Amino acid sequence: MSSLTTPSLSPAARLRGLKPDWLADPKVWRTEVLAGLVVALALIPEAISFSVIAGVDPALGLFASFTMAVTIAVVGGRRAMISAATGAVALVIAPLNREYGLGHLVAAVILAGLFQVVLGALGVAKLMRFIPRSVMVGFVNSLAVLIFMAQVPEMRDVPWAVYPLIAGGLALMVLFPRITTVVPAPLVSIVILTAITVGAAIAVPTVGDKGTLPSSLPAPGLPDVPFTLDTLTTIAPYAFAMALVGLMESLMTAKLVDDITDTPSNKTRESVGQGIANIVTGFFGGMGGCAMIGQTMINVKVSGARTRLSTFLAGAFLMVLCVAFGPIVSDIPMAALVAVMVMVSFATFDWHSVAPGTLRRMPAGEIAVMVITVVCVVATHNLAIGVVVGSVTAMVVFARRVAGFADVTSVTGPDGATVVHRVTGELFFASSNDLVGRFDYANDPDHVVIDLSAAHIWDASSVAALDAIGAKYARRGKTVEITGLNDPSARLHGRLTGELAAEH
Numbered sequence: 220m221s222s223l224t225t226p227s228l229s230p231a232a233r234l235r236g237l238k239p240d241w242l243a244d245p246k247v248w249r250t251e252v253l254a255g256l257v258v259a260l261a262l263i264p265e266a267i268s269f270s271v272i273a274g275v276d277p278a279l280g281l282f283a284s285f286t287m288a289v290t291i292a293v294v295g296g297r298r299a300m301i302s303a304a305t306g307a308v309a310l311v312i313a314p315l316n317r318e319y320g321l322g323h324l325v326a327a328v329i330l331a332g333l334f335q336v337v338l339g340a341l342g343v344a345k346l347m348r349f350i351p352r353s354v355m356v357g358f359v360n361s362l363a364v365l366i367f368m369a370q371v372p373e374m375r376d377v378p379w380a381v382y383p384l385i386a387g388g389l390a391l392m393v394l395f396p397r398i399t400t401v402v403p404a405p406l407v408s409i410v411i412l413t414a415i416t417v418g419a420a421i422a423v424p425t426v427g428d429k430g431t432l433p434s435s436l437p438a439p440g441l442p443d444v445p446f447t448l449d450t451l452t453t454i455a456p457y458a459f460a461m462a463l464v465g466l467m468e469s470l471m472t473a474k475l476v477d478d479i480t481d482t483p484s485n486k487t488r489e490s491v492g493q494g495i496a497n498i499v500t501g502f503f504g505g506m507g508g509c510a511m512i513g514q515t516m517i518n519v520k521v522s523g524a525r526t527r528l529s530t531f532l533a534g535a536f537l538m539v540l541c542v543a544f545g546p547i548v549s550d551i552p553m554a555a556l557v558a559v560m561v562m563v564s565f566a567t568f569d570w571h572s573v574a575p576g577t578l579r580r581m582p583a584g585e586i587a588v589m590v591i592t593v594v595c596v597v598a599t600h601n602l603a604i605g606v607v608v609g610s611v612t613a614m615v616v617f618a619r620r621v622a623g624f625a626d627v628t629s630v631t632g633p634d635g636a637t638v639v640h641r642v643t644g645e646l647f648f649a650s651s652n653d654l655v656g657r658f659d660y661a662n663d664p665d666h667v668v669i670d671l672s673a674a675h676i677w678d679a680s681s682v683a684a685l686d687a688i689g690a691k692y693a694r695r696g697k698t699v700e701i702t703g704l705n706d707p708s709a710r711l712h713g714r715l716t717g718e719l720a721a722e723h
Contacts, residue, residue, distance in 0.1 A: 247526065249401070254522035255532025257406045257559075258301055258514050262288075262537050263548060264556055265514070266304045267429040268369075273309040273506050274316045275324065277430030280304040281541055282437040283505030288534025290496040292527045296488030297473040299480070299524045301514040301533055302496055306369075307464050307601060308507050315457045322443035327454040327461065328507035329442065332497030334462035339490025347470050347486060351617075353585040354609040356572045357592025358471055361605055363568035364597050366513045370557045370564075373424070380421050381554045388412055388558025403522045405559045412555040426556070427549025432541040437503040462494075465509030467603040469493050472510035476519055512602075516563045584616035618649040625650035625674070627657040637666040643673040646681035654684045660691045667692055672703025676711050683719040685712070 262284050270280030284303035291302040316324040374381065391408040416423055444450050473484050497507050518524045518533065540548045571577055578586060591612050596605030625644030632638065640658060644650060658667075669688070676682060689699040704712060 248528070250522065251524050251526055251528040252532060253403050253406060254518050254524035254529040256536050257403050257409070257522055258518050258529070258533040259536035259540055260406075260409055260548070260551065261514055261517055261556055261559055262301075262303055262511075262533065263432070263540065264426055264429050264553060265511070266537075267426075269304045269306050269309040270430070270506065272306060273313045273324070275321060275506055278433040278437075279321075279504060279506045280309075281433055281537065282503055283500050283508050285534045285538045286437070286500040286503050286505050287496045287508045288530055288537070290499045291492050292531035292534070294488070294492035294495045295527075295530070296485035296490075296492055297476055297510075298482075298484070298527050299515075299519050299529055300469075300473060300476050300484075300489075301511045301518050301530055302469065302493065302508060303511045303514065303534075304506055304508040305465075305468065305511050307468055307603065308461055308509055310601065311461045311464055312457055312507065315454065319453060323450070323454055324506065325442040325501050325504055326444045326450065327458040328505065329498050329501030330451075330454055330458035331461040331465065331507060332494040332499075332501060334459055335466055335494030335497060336491050337494075338462065338466060339487055339492075339494060342487065343466060344470055344486030344490050347474060350471070350474075350606065350610055351588070351613045353588040354592050354606060354613055355471070355474065356569055357589040357609050358596070358602065358606055359475060359567060359569050360572065360589070361593040361596035362512050362602065363564045364593065365600065365602075366560055366567065367564040368597070370560050373553050373557045378421075378423050380416075381423050381552075381557075384412055384416070384421075384423065384552060384554035385558045385561070388555050389562060392558065392562050400523075405517065405521060405562070408558060409551060409555045412558075413551050416552045416554075417550055421552075424553045425549060426551045426553065428553070432545040432549060433538075434542060434545065436538060436542065437505070439502050440504065442501065461507060464601070464603045465493055465497070465507075466490055467606060468512070469510035471602065471606060472512050472515055475512070476515060479519055480525060482525075512567075513560060513563055516567050517559065520566055521559075521563060584620065585613075588613045588616060618647075621645050621647075621650065625654065627654070629659075631664065636664050637668060638663050639668045639670055641670040641673065645677060646671075646674055646684070647677040648680035651678075651681035651684040654681075655687050655691070658688060658691075660695060660697075663692070663697065665697050667697055667699045669699060669701045670703045671701060671708065672705075674703075674708075675705060676708035678711075679715055679719060682712055682715040686716055686719055 263281065266280035266284040267277040270277045273280070281304075287302040287304070291300070295302070312324050312327055315327055374385070388408040391411060392404040395404040395407050415421065416425075469489060470486055473486060473489050477484055493509060500507055514533070518529050522529070572589065588609055592605045592609030595608045596602050599605065621644075625642065625646060628641045628643070630639050630641070642654070646654065669685070685701065692699045701712070
């Protein structure tokens with residue numbers, strides 16, 4: 220009798236199998252490194268701008284982008300996604316900073332991280348399944364609109380030279396990939412436009428005009444606040460709002476990257492990871508953050524990054540550029556970064572969703588949900604609000620559509636002593652409330668059969684409606700027999716019938 224054995228791998232082969240993609244393949248390594256560099260350059264003006272929104276020193280936004288990216292690269296659940304200081308978080312915590320100061324802001328960031336860890340552990344990521352496709356499309360399109368709108372101020376009241384520089388940057392990003400894709404086109408565009416403006420001494424707004432770059436690394440420490448219950452009650456509402464906004468934006472971005480890369484991600488790990496990253500950021504005095512959609516699109520869609528290395532290097536390069544190469548980075552024209560973000564905006568927008576052919580075939584309700592999501596996001600500049608409003612709208616549209624499927628057909632027996640009412644469709648609060656009025660209580664015969672073999676009972680409202688129908692017949696001396704219940708419907712009906720108010 221022979222035995223089957225599995226050939227063992229040599230230690231070297233096992234070690235090769237454990238290597239991450241970027242270490243095993245030099246081409247992947249090059250892509251990840253260059254992608255990280257491009258993202259780092261794009262992060263600098265964004266982080267400074269969000270610092271201004273939050274009312275803090277620009278260094279705090281840059282520190283937050285550094286610690287968020289480096290930490291989430293290790294603990295996050297979605298590879299290649301960029302987390303940093305964001306406008307959504309800045310808007311939430313700005314009032315706290317204005318009223319109570321920086322110490323309370325930093326404490327709120329740490330508490331928000333704790334909230335995110337708890338929410339992640341409780342499975343908040345599972346709620347993503349309730350976000351319909353039309354909301355996701357609206358989210359993507361509104362994101363593209365917001366990215367473009369954020370560049371508009373950089374194109375107003377500026378020297379005329381800014382416009383040809385932006386046009387040149389866009390042309391480079393469109394044409395350069397036809398020559399080679401070894402080096403990301405955005406990086407080439409930034410380098411060439413910087414060389415032109417510096418070499419020709421063209422006076423245009425630069426990164427340095429946005430604020431002073433930090434000259435040293437952040438140091439850890441505790442927030443400068445009294446550790447009292449009063450402090451906790453002050454920061455808790457802001458921290459919880461920041462936790463919800465950050466998680467929603469991060470999970471939506473993770474889902475978007477899943478679709479782009481056709482790879483899955485661990486949303487629960489990502490939720491907990493966002494919390495850990497914010498806790499770390501708070502202890503280093505940063506302003507907190509979440510997934511950064513524009514920079515993620517640069518990393519994944521434009522530069523082709525797919526691993527954690529690009530995320531880690533985006534944060535690491537950010538600090539290196541600020542601390543070691545601050546004077547050089549300060550000379551980068553804003554026009555170069557505006558061109559990159561405009562290209563990202565164009566690439567992010569789902570143009571197929573607004574094509575005439577698509578709109579003709581799409582149900583009106585789904586188009587309405589997409590438009591409402593976009594309008595809410597653009598009006599509030601808050602992606603979380605748009606997603607919530609869009610999801611609620613989609614649920615209402617779905618409820619109205621499904622409620623219309625409930626129908627009643629009646630057949631009277633040959634002897635005229637029995638009538639069978641066959642109910643078809645889904646019975647829940649939106650459809651069952653109309654069910655009571657679908658029967659002829661006065662003229663039906665004494666024996667009434669309600670056949671539910673083609674229906675399903677989903678909630679207590681439906682059981683109450685059936686009880687009300689039975690009561691109306693009973694007052695006229697007629698008997699009601701309910702037949703055809705499937706097992707789940709029978710269990711729900713058996714548990715609740717007679718226990719609810721039968722009158723409507």
